[in-house]
Amino acid sequence: PAGTAYQAEDATVGQGTIATNHLNYTGTGFVDYTNIAGSYVEFTVSAATAGSASVALRYANGTAVDRPMDVTVNGTVVAPGVSFPATADWDTWATKTLGATLVAGTNTIRATATTAGGGPNLDKLTVGTAADTQAPTR
Numbered sequence: 210p211a212g213t214a215y216q217a218e219d220a221t222v223g224q225g226t227i228a229t230n231h232l233n234y235t236g237t238g239f240v241d242y243t244n245i246a247g248s249y250v251e252f253t254v255s256a257a258t259a260g261s262a263s264v265a266l267r268y269a270n271g272t273a274v275d276r277p278m279d280v281t282v283n284g285t286v287v288a289p290g291v292s293f294p295a296t297a298d299w300d301t302w303a304t305k306t307l308g309a310t311l312v313a314g315t316n317t318i319r320a321t322a323t324t325a326g327g328g329p330n331l332d333k334l335t336v337g338t339a340a341d342t343q344a345p346t347r
């Protein structure tokens with residue numbers, strides 16, 4: 210299943226900016242975390258039923274250095290220090306897919322940079338079924 214996509218540029222952004230200065234993003238832009246630890250993007254996600262879901266983050270990292278982030282669901286860290294390794298350049302996007310447990314109704318999913326480099330550039334989050342978690346992540 211394709212899942213439901215949520216654009217980063219439409220989410221709540223903390224200490225980041227919305228940018229369009231690289232190619233191949235979806236929607237109207239992407240979020241640049243601006244090289245600050247603690248910068249974040251928080252998505253408000255609707256789930257029809259409670260239970261396991263996949264959470265796929267589409268990102269670009271044109272540096273040679275990892276840009277790890279903590280991923281929280283409804284305020285609880287469910288995946289600390291998730292690796293967002295280098296992509297070929299800032300125009301090249303990869304997808305990191307995690308598993309998460311959602312409640313029925315409204316959920317908040319936040320990805321927070323944990324190092325001084327900030328997060329990667331973030332294009333979108335896609336929520337799918339638990340089975341999608343098994344899909345290739347790169």
Ligand code: GCU
Nearest residue numbers: 241242243244299327328330
């Ligand atoms: C460059 C790039 C930005 C990116 C930034 C970074 O400035 O153009 O899109 O966000 O590096 O280091 O995160």
